Amino acid sequence: MLDKKIYDMPKSTDLAWCPGCGNFPILNIVKVALAELDIPPQNVVICSGIGQAAKAPHYLRVNYFNGLHGRALPPAIAIKVANPRLTVIAESGDGDTYGEGGNHFLHTIRRNPDIVNIVHNNMIYGLTKGQASPTSEKGLKNPIQTEGVIVEPFNPLAVALALGATFVARVFSGDVTQAKEIVKAAIRHKGYALVDILQPCVVFNKQNTYQWFKEKTYYVDENYDQTDKSQALDIAFDLERLALGIIYQSEGRPTYETLTRAGDAPLYKMKPDRKALQNLIEKYK
Amino acid sequence: MKRFSGDISLVLGGAAGQGVQTVEALLVAVLKREGYNVFACKEYMSRIRGGSNSTSIRITDKKQSAFVKRIDFLFAMDRDVIPHLQERITENTILFGEREKVCKVSGECHIVNVPFAQFVRELGNPIYTSTVTVGVALGLLGADEEIFETYLREHFARKGEAVVQKNIEAARKGYAFGKHLAYHEGIEVHLVKDKAVADEILLDGTEALGLGALAAGCNYISSYPMSPGTGLLTFLAQQGKNFDVVVDQAEDEIAAINQGLGAWYAGARAIVTTSGGGFDLMTEGISLSGMIETPIVVHIGQRPGPATGLPTRTEQGDLNLVLHSGHGEFPRAIFAPGTPAEAFFVTQQAFYIADKYQMPVFILTDQHFLDSVTNLPKNILQNVKFKNHIVKTMADYKRYTLTKDGISPRGVPDYGEGLVGVDSDEHDEEAHITENAGTRVAMHEKRLRKIFGACDEALKPSEIGDVKKSKTLIICWGSNFGVVQEALRILAGDDVAGLHFAQVYPLPKNAKKLFAKKKIIVLENNSSGQFANLLKLEYGVKITKNILKYDGAPFSVEEVVQKLKQILLDEAL
Numbered sequence: 001m002l003d004k005k006i007y008d009m010p011k012s013t014d015l016a017w018c019p020g021c022g023n024f025p026i027l028n029i030v031k032v033a034l035a036e037l038d039i040p041p042q043n044v045v046i047c048s049g050i051g052q053a054a055k056a057p058h059y060l061r062v063n064y065f066n067g068l069h070g071r072a073l074p075p076a077i078a079i080k081v082a083n084p085r086l087t088v089i090a091e092s093g094d095g096d097t098y099g100e101g102g103n104h105f106l107h108t109i110r111r112n113p114d115i116v117n118i119v120h121n122n123m124i125y126g127l128t129k130g131q132a133s134p135t136s137e138k139g140l141k142n143p144i145q146t147e148g149v150i151v152e153p154f155n156p157l158a159v160a161l162a163l164g165a166t167f168v169a170r171v172f173s174g175d176v177t178q179a180k181e182i183v184k185a186a187i188r189h190k191g192y193a194l195v196d197i198l199q200p201c202v203v204f205n206k207q208n209t210y211q212w213f214k215e216k217t218y219y220v221d222e223n224y225d226q227t228d229k230s231q232a233l234d235i236a237f238d239l240e241r242l243a244l245g246i247i248y249q250s251e252g253r254p255t256y257e258t259l260t261r262a263g264d265a266p267l268y269k270m271k272p273d274r275k276a277l278q279n280l281i282e283k284y285k
Numbered sequence: 286m287k288r289f290s291g292d293i294s295l296v297l298g299g300a301a302g303q304g305v306q307t308v309e310a311l312l313v314a315v316l317k318r319e320g321y322n323v324f325a326c327k328e329y330m331s332r333i334r335g336g337s338n339s340t341s342i343r344i345t346d347k348k349q350s351a352f353v354k355r356i357d358f359l360f361a362m363d364r365d366v367i368p369h370l371q372e373r374i375t376e377n378t379i380l381f382g383e384r385e386k387v388c389k390v391s392g393e394c395h396i397v398n399v400p401f402a403q404f405v406r407e408l409g410n411p412i413y414t415s416t417v418t419v420g421v422a423l424g425l426l427g428a429d430e431e432i433f434e435t436y437l438r439e440h441f442a443r444k445g446e447a448v449v450q451k452n453i454e455a456a457r458k459g460y461a462f463g464k465h466l467a468y469h470e471g472i473e474v475h476l477v478k479d480k481a482v483a484d485e486i487l488l489d490g491t492e493a494l495g496l497g498a499l500a501a502g503c504n505y506i507s508s509y510p511m512s513p514g515t516g517l518l519t520f521l522a523q524q525g526k527n528f529d530v531v532v533d534q535a536e537d538e539i540a541a542i543n544q545g546l547g548a549w550y551a552g553a554r555a556i557v558t559t560s561g562g563g564f565d566l567m568t569e570g571i572s573l574s575g576m577i578e579t580p581i582v583v584h585i586g587q588r589p590g591p592a593t594g595l596p597t598r599t600e601q602g603d604l605n606l607v608l609h610s611g612h613g614e615f616p617r618a619i620f621a622p623g624t625p626a627e628a629f630f631v632t633q634q635a636f637y638i639a640d641k642y643q644m645p646v647f648i649l650t651d652q653h654f655l656d657s658v659t660n661l662p663k664n665i666l667q668n669v670k671f672k673n674h675i676v677k678t679m680a681d682y683k684r685y686t687l688t689k690d691g692i693s694p695r696g697v698p699d700y701g702e703g704l705v706g707v708d709s710d711e712h713d714e715e716a717h718i719t720e721n722a723g724t725r726v727a728m729h730e731k732r733l734r735k736i737f738g739a740c741d742e743a744l745k746p747s748e749i750g751d752v753k754k755s756k757t758l759i760i761c762w763g764s765n766f767g768v769v770q771e772a773l774r775i776l777a778g779d780d781v782a783g784l785h786f787a788q789v790y791p792l793p794k795n796a797k798k799l800f801a802k803k804k805i806i807v808l809e810n811n812s813s814g815q816f817a818n819l820l821k822l823e824y825g826v827k828i829t830k831n832i833l834k835y836d837g838a839p840f841s842v843e844e845v846v847q848k849l850k851q852i853l854l855d856e857a858l
Contacts, residue, residue: 016718045698047547050709057706058717063698065550066708066716067543068573074507074540075547081531082505082551083699104543107536260531267531268552268697272502272671276527281496281663284486285318 004035007060022173022199033183047076053093053120070100073108083266084257091118098134109163113256122201130204157236167193168248220245290475291346298339299362304415309340320478326657331596337369346477350767354841417459424463489658493625495520497632505555507533507544513652514586517558538563542570552697558584561603568610575615577707580639587651598837599653601810616736619647619790623766633669653839654764678703683714691734743793749783757804762786772845800826808832
C-alpha cells in the first residue's frame with residue numbers, strides 16, 4: 001500500500017473550494033483509494049471538465065487533463081485507448097457530466113472503456129451561483145426557476161443501467177470509509193464504472209444538506225445481489241430512499257480499448273510503418 | 286467522320302444507384318493501365334437512389350487535372366441526365382443511350398443508340414450493365430481489349446470464376462459494340478499511350494490524404510460522418526487495420542475533437558475529419574487545443590453553406606471559419622492541397638507542424654478535390670521525415686515551461702518520472718489554474734510566439750509559368766491548382782503567370798516579393814474572396830480582380846480561360 005501523502009499537493013496550494021464543501025472528502029476518497037490500490041501518481045490520469053468538482057485534479061499529484069465543460073469523458077476514452085496501462089478517471093460534477101456532457105455520458109457507457117467516472121452530485125450549480133442542475137429535485141427554488149424546478153430530475157443510475165453500464169454505484173461523500181472501498185472496486189472493475197457521489201453544497205443547496213442525505217440514504221445489505229439488473233433498476237428509480245453501494249456490477253464484457261486495439265502498447269511508442277505503406281501504395285496501380 | 290484527338294471528355298450520367306461510380310472506377314482504372322492519362326471528377330445529389338448524378342472523365346495525351354465543361358461523349362443511363370447536363374451539351378456532343386429513352390429530351394445533339402436493356406436481357410442480370418458500359422466506351426476509344434479482360438479477371442477474382450466469366454462476356458459484348466459504333470458512326474479517336482503511365486498509381490484526394498496520414502504515423506481517428514469529409518474516416522477504417530489505427534465513430538463532432546485531443550495528450554497522433562457544419566461544433570476544441578497546447582490535425586472537406594447548404598457540392602467558403610475558429614487568440618496553421626501528391630505531403634507536414642508547435646493544424650479541402658481521381662507517378666509522393674516531438678519527463682517536469690520560441694517540451698503520461706497536466710484555464714508553468722495577470726501575459730505571449738517558427742517553416746507557393754517576367758499574377762489555393770495551370774497553359778503568354786498556395790496560413794514571409802509590381806487576380810470558390818482578403822491583410826497587396834464562383838460546381842477550364850481573357854483585355858484598355 002502506498003502512503004496517500006504521495007498524492008498531496010504542497011501545503012501552500014490554494015484550494016478554490018468553500019469551507020465545509022463535500023469536495024474535500026471526495027478528494028480524500030480518491031487519494032486513499034489510489035494509495036490502497038498501489039497506483040503510483042505517474043500511472044493515473046484524471047480528466048475533468050469545468051466547475052468546482054472539475055478542479056479536483058489540481059489538488060492531487062497525478063497526471064490530468066482539465067478540459068472543457070462537459071468534455072471529461074471523450075479525452076478519458078482516448079487516453080485509455082492510447083495507453084491502456086494508465087488508470088483513467090473522469091471526474092466532474094453533475095452539471096458537467098449529466099447536463100453539458102450528457103451525450104458523451106450516454107455514448108461512453110455504450111463503449112465500455114475501462115475507466116472510472118466519478119460524479120460529484122450536489123444537485124446544484126455551485127460555480128455559476130445556485131442555478132438548478134440536471135439532478136436538482138423538482139420544486140427546488142433557485143435564481144432562475146424562482147417558483148421551483150419544473151422539470152423532472154435526471155436519473156443517472158437508471159440511465160447508466162439502461163445503457164448497459166457494467167458498474168453502477170452511488171456513495172455519500174460524508175462516509176469516506178465506505179466510499180473509498182466502492183471507488184476502489186470501481187477502479188478494479190474492468191469496464192466503465194459510474195460512481196455517483198452524493199454531496200451537499202453548503203453554500204447554494206439549502207434543501208439537500210448533510211442532514212437530508214443522512215436521512216434519505218441507506219446501504220444495500222450484504223445479501224444484495226449486485227448482478228440483478230431489474231432489482232438494480234428498481235433501486236435506481238426509488239427517489240424516496242436513496243440506496244448507497246454497488247447497485248450493479250457485471251463482469252466479462254469486452255472493454256473499448258480491447259475492441260479498438262490489437263495490443264495494448266502505448267501509442268506514443270509507435271512509428272509509421274513506411275514499408276507497409278509502400279505496399280499499400282502499390283495497390284493503387 | 287468525327288475526329289477526336291489528344292483530349293477526350295467522356296461523361297457518364299445516371300440516377301444514384303445506377304452504377305455511374307462503378308463505371309467510372311472501372312473505366313479509369315483500365316484506361317490508366319493501358320497507358321492513358323486520366324482525370325475524373327464527379328457531381329452528385331444528396332440522395333441514396335434516384336436523382337441525376339454524373340462523372341466527368343478526361344482522357345488526355347498530356348497530364349491534366351482540371352474539369353472541362355465540354356462533353357465529347359455522353360453516356361446517358363437515363364433520360365434525366367440530358368436536362369441535368371443541358372448547359373454542357375452542344376451540337377458537338379455525341380450522346381450514347383437508348384434512343385427511345387433519350388430522344389425526347391436530346392434536343393439538337395446526335396444520339397447513338399446503345400441497347401443497354403437488350404444487353405442486360407442477354408446477360409441475364411442488370412448487374413452487368415456497368416461492365417458492358419465500360420466495354421462500349423473502351424471499344425469506342427479503341428483501347429486494348431486484352432488489358433481490359435486481365436483487369437476484370439483480377440478485379441473479380443475473389444468473387445469466383447463464374448462472376449469473372451460473366452463479366453468478361455459482358456465486356457466483350459460491350460467492347461464489340463463500341464468498336465462497331467466507332468466504325469459505323471465514323472468516330473475516330475486519337476490518343477497517345479504512354480508506357481510510364483501504365484505503371485503509375487491512381488489516387489483521389491481522399492486516398493491521398495489517407496495515405497499521407499499513414500505516412501505521418503497517424504494512429505487515431507475519431508470523427509462523425511459528414512460529406513464530403515467522411516471518406517477519410519472510411520479510408521482509415523479500411524486501410525488503417527494493417528497500421529493499427531484506432532478508429533472511433535464519435536457520437537458528435539464535439540466528442541470527436543475532444544477525443545482527438547485526449548489521444549494526442551496521451552502520445553497518439555490523431556486526426557479528425559469533418560465538413561464545415563461539423564467543424565462548427567468542434568470549434569470549442571480548437572480553442573482548447575490553443576490553450577492546452579495539445580496538437581490536433583483537423584481535415585475539413587468544404588461544401589457550400591451556410592447550414593446544411595448543398596451537402597454534396599463544392600466550395601471554398603470555410604477559410605475564414607477555420608482561420609478564426611475558436612475563441613481567444615492562439616496560433617494555427619492551415620494547408621490546402623491542390624493535387625493528390627500535395628495532399629500526401631501536406632498531411633504529413635500538418636502532423637509535423639501540429640506536433641512540433643503544439644497547435645491546431647487544418648487541412649482544408651473540398652468535395653471537388655476529394656472526389657477527383659488522377660494518375661501520378663508514385664515517386665512524386667514525397668515523405669516528410671518522421672519525428673515524434675514528445676520528451677521523456679523528469680520528476681520536476683513542468684508542462685508549460687516558458688521558452689524563447691514558445692515551445693514547451695511536451696511530455697506524455699507514463700513516459701518518465703514527471704507528471705503531465707494540461708488545463709483549459711489560464712495556467713502557470715505547472716499547468717495549475719491561475720488568475721495572476723503577469724503569468725497570464727507571459728503564458729499568452731509564449732503561446733503566440735510559436736507562430737514565428739511556424740511561419741518560418743511555411744510552404745512556399747508553387748509558381749505556374751514565369752512569375753518573374755509576368756505582369757499579371759493569378760492566385761489560387763486548394764483545389765483550383767489544376768484549372769489555373771491548364772488555363773495559363775492555354776493562354777500561353779509571358780505576361781501572365783500564377784501562384785498556387787498549398788499552405789494558406791501562416792503565409793511565408795518571403796513570398797510577398799513575388800507580388801511586387803504585378804496586377805493580382807485571385808481565383809477562388811466563394812463569394813467574398815476570402816483568400817484575397819487574407820493576402821491583403823498579410824501581405825498588404827492590392828487585389829486587382831477577383832474571380833469567384835459559388836454555385837456549388839468547380840471552375841471549368843473554359844470558364845477560367847474566358848474570364849482571364851476578359852480581365853486581361855479590360856486591364857489592357
